[in-house]
Amino acid sequence: MDQAAQTMIDNLEKNTGKSLDQWIALVHKEGLKKHGEILKFLKSDHEFTHGFANLVAHKALKSDAASASDSDELINKQYKGKEHFLPIYEKLRTEIKTFGIDVEFAPKVSYVSLKRKKQFAMLIPATKTRFEIGLNLKGLPAEGILEIDTKTNGMCSHKIFLSDKSEINSKVITWIKTAYEAAG
Incomplete structure (x- = not known):
């Protein structure tokens, strides 16, 4: 388990008892x-922040890389029926x-x-026709x-939608790198 996750676990007990x-x-x-049900329950009934609710949800569902027996298994599950998006994932990972x-690449179930020091992006094979890159770029307008x-x-705070590896261009990489740099 990484140090950040362990610190959150330690603080969870300090903050909640x-x-x-x-x-x-x-x-x-x-x-x-379901992940969303757990988040809603912890946030509304127990006044959790999103980060703590997310931690508990992933651990309860064993849906994070640290809880799964094999992080490759999580990747395989994500792309089941969406194998055509694996080249997008692999190209983005390389870049x-x-x-x-x-x-740090931390696979979850979906x-x-x-x-980096904090999450800066998410790579999501969302549907059979849409791959999403979620980015933490708070305060920036859509562009x-x-x-x-x-x-x-x-x-x-932002998303980029892709349907094919050929759509990964310098603009896509620049936006991801901007989020990476903001997380430092």
Whole structure:
């Protein structure tokens, strides 16, 4: 487990008086099976911030790379039925790795989180026809291919939509690098 996740787990107990295991047990007792349901429950009923709610949800569902037995298994699940998007993921991964040695690729069940000191992007094979790049670029207006994100509950402020590897151009890479630099 990385140091940032361990710090969050330690702070969870300090801030709430309950351990991660106790919160996971409560989520299971409530019968919550979906990530969004868990987030809503923890935020509305227990006044969690998004970060802590997200941590508990991923751990309860075993949907983060640290909880999964194999992070490649998470990638395979993401692209099942969407295999045509794997070249997009691979090309973006290759480009993003050149930004610096501090880039962390953290697969989840439905996306890959890109982190530096904090999350700066998400790579999401969203549907069979749409690949999304979520970016944390708070305060910037929509511009060209960069659209405001209104759906991910604050995880990303902007999105870029792709349907083919050929759409990955210098503008796409520049926007991702801008988010990377802002996370430093």
